[in-house]
Amino acid sequence: MLSSLELDSGSHVAVIGGGPAGSFSAYFLLQIAQRAGLDLRVDIYEPRDFSVAGPKGCNMCGGIISESLVQNLAAEGITLPATVVQRGIDSYLLHMDVGSARIETPLQEMRIAAVHRGAGPRGIQGEMKYRGFDGYLLDLALAKGAHLVRKKVENVGWQDGRPSVKTQDGCQEACDLLVVAVGVNSTAAKLFEGWTSAYRPPQTTKTYICEFWLGEETIRKHLGSSMHVFLLNIPRLEFAALIPKGNYVTVCLLGRDIDKALVQSFLDSPEVRQCLPPNWQPPDDFCRCSPRLNTHGALHPFADRVVFVGDCGVTRLYKDGIGAAYRTAKAAAVTAVFEGVSAENFRRHFWPTCQSICTDNRIGKLVFAVTRQIQRQRFLRRGVWRMVNREQDKEGGHRRMSMVLWDTFTGSAPYRDVFLRSLHPSFLGHLLWEVVAGIQPFNTTRGRKGIQ
Amino acid sequence: MTTGALGKLHADGEVIVRQGEVGGCMYVIQGGQVEVLLRKGDSAVCVAVLGEGDFFGEMALFDQEVRSATVRARGEVRLLTLEKKSFLRRIHEDPSLAFRIMEKMSHRIRELNGALKAALGRRNVLR
Numbered sequence: 001m002l003s004s005l006e007l008d009s010g011s012h013v014a015v016i017g018g019g020p021a022g023s024f025s026a027y028f029l030l031q032i033a034q035r036a037g038l039d040l041r042v043d044i045y046e047p048r049d050f051s052v053a054g055p056k057g058c059n060m061c062g063g064i065i066s067e068s069l070v071q072n073l074a075a076e077g078i079t080l081p082a083t084v085v086q087r088g089i090d091s092y093l094l095h096m097d098v099g100s101a102r103i104e105t106p107l108q109e110m111r112i113a114a115v116h117r118g119a120g121p122r123g124i125q126g127e128m129k130y131r132g133f134d135g136y137l138l139d140l141a142l143a144k145g146a147h148l149v150r151k152k153v154e155n156v157g158w159q160d161g162r163p164s165v166k167t168q169d170g171c172q173e174a175c176d177l178l179v180v181a182v183g184v185n186s187t188a189a190k191l192f193e194g195w196t197s198a199y200r201p202p203q204t205t206k207t208y209i210c211e212f213w214l215g216e217e218t219i220r221k222h223l224g225s226s227m228h229v230f231l232l233n234i235p236r237l238e239f240a241a242l243i244p245k246g247n248y249v250t251v252c253l254l255g256r257d258i259d260k261a262l263v264q265s266f267l268d269s270p271e272v273r274q275c276l277p278p279n280w281q282p283p284d285d286f287c288r289c290s291p292r293l294n295t296h297g298a299l300h301p302f303a304d305r306v307v308f309v310g311d312c313g314v315t316r317l318y319k320d321g322i323g324a325a326y327r328t329a330k331a332a333a334v335t336a337v338f339e340g341v342s343a344e345n346f347r348r349h350f351w352p353t354c355q356s357i358c359t360d361n362r363i364g365k366l367v368f369a370v371t372r373q374i375q376r377q378r379f380l381r382r383g384v385w386r387m388v389n390r391e392q393d394k395e396g397g398h399r400r401m402s403m404v405l406w407d408t409f410t411g412s413a414p415y416r417d418v419f420l421r422s423l424h425p426s427f428l429g430h431l432l433w434e435v436v437a438g439i440q441p442f443n444t445t446r447g448r449k450g451i452q
Numbered sequence: 453m454t455t456g457a458l459g460k461l462h463a464d465g466e467v468i469v470r471q472g473e474v475g476g477c478m479y480v481i482q483g484g485q486v487e488v489l490l491r492k493g494d495s496a497v498c499v500a501v502l503g504e505g506d507f508f509g510e511m512a513l514f515d516q517e518v519r520s521a522t523v524r525a526r527g528e529v530r531l532l533t534l535e536k537k538s539f540l541r542r543i544h545e546d547p548s549l550a551f552r553i554m555e556k557m558s559h560r561i562r563e564l565n566g567a568l569k570a571a572l573g574r575r576n577v578l579r
């Protein structure tokens with residue numbers, strides 16, 4: 001047993017939660033420790049089986065792996081296989097009542113991955129040729145040397161100044177470091193409310209996600225390899241997206257008090273209907289969930305020998321939650337191996353990563369407030385639509401609005417970058433021009449299709 | 453067609469990077485193989501074949517020199533591009549991202565040392 005607040009060969013790390021934050025934590029702890037010549041024992045406590053279809057094996061999320069995370073993982077040597085990536089995304093289509101605009105990636109590459117977090121939706125139809133992202137990451141961590149404890153954690157406590165984990169079968173074991181990666185949707189999250197004196201759980205809102213089976217050919221024909229983003233002036237709806245997967249399309253809605261009527265109103269809107277097969281109607285029964293989504297990060301997500309990573313700590317606002325899990329897990333692992341596992345170590349070396357995400361989220365709130373105004377004002381929607389189309393029609397040149405929208409909706413860049421780029425005089429000048437030109441009775445976009 | 457493949461597909465024989473040209477990115481192989489060719493005069497020698505998970509073009513990230521070799525698709529190959537500016541920025545935020553590149557570069561230096569040692573050995577035998 002080690003009494004110092006440092007990890008050494010033989011140290012025991014318990015990771016609660018086998019989602020991306022937990023798997024990344026175990027993976028990087030073992031990788032960095034191996035590089036530093038330490039032999040750690042890492043146990044991942046995860047009762048769920050991610051190979052089971054439906055809610056039992058799903059971590060409830062839209063299932064988008066951002067461009068920046070795909071690239072970071074590639075640099076780490078983690079190549080996402082085609083059996084996990086259900087569809088490579090190379091563009092997105094922005095749909096508004098004034099028209100639609102396609103925005104392509106700069107190199108026409110499939111740079112975003114659409115995945116299922118679990119094995120697939122409840123009642124999955126057809127051959128299960130894809131595997132879930134969470135199961136894939138967990139297997140990577142196990143291949144690195146982590147051990148899977150397939151038991152539910154019933155309680156956490158302290159034993160001789162070290163955190164201890166008690167499972168449902170009554171087994172209790174102390175560890176040198178406890179990594180908490182329980183997200184915000186599991187019952188395990190409640191174990192930590194008030195457990196350490198300073199930790200305050202994150203604030204959340206509810207979102208709505210559902211899956212519809214359309215079949216691979218229909219998806220290819222109607223949705224292609226594009227993410228479809230909707231800025232519609234529907235009351236209570238803030239943001240909506242259709243994400244094509246292998247045989248399924250994932251519908252993600254963000255807004256206030258999302259109920260059946262709001263979902264139906266979204267699905268019935270002409271902008272959505274044009275993306276789906278004619279006369280298509282949602283089936284009576286389909287896989288759906290209303291997971292919580294962070295709006296404000298946790299306070300003090302660390303203590304002596306304890307660190308909170310992923311959603312139960314600090315994550316990005318609305319987008320790229322898996323990317324934030326990767327960043328916080330890696331920062332925690334680097335701190336634990338090289339600096340130590342005291343609260344002070346985490347405050348000095350792990351917390352700056354969380355703070356940088358929190359600061360960026362504050363700017364993100366401003367970006368989404370502007371997006372809400374665009375959503376509500378038709379003249380602004382028309383100005384944005386005209387500017388994007390003009391940029392996409394033109395070969396080369398700066399695609400300022402396209403890139404601002406791309407990074408806002410895909411989460412591929414920090415909100416700070418998006419905000420600063422939107423303050424560029426050329427961006428503001430062009431937008432002003434397009435807004436004014438859109439209001440004018442004469443048409444300044446002759447030959448452009450679909451102008452209204 | 454595979455719907456879940458990432459990156460961009462390059463046809464058999466397509467030149468991805470050309471020796472002597474200025475490079476602004478590195479590539480990670482998502483699927484398939486590429487061959488690394490060293491040109492000397494009119495002839496070219498294949499010095500390596502790289503496969504899934506390997507990367508090339510990384511020297512362009514760290515120096516301002518031109519590409520040191522030509523890389524050509526060997527059969528269909530799928531590549532993911534990491535642009536210099538954005539990737540360097542990420543390395544500045546998280547230096548450990550460069551660890552694997554350094555590891556690979558170190559491995560290549562060892563291989564070159566081995567090849568040099570073998571060549572010097574042959575020369576001594578000839579003397």
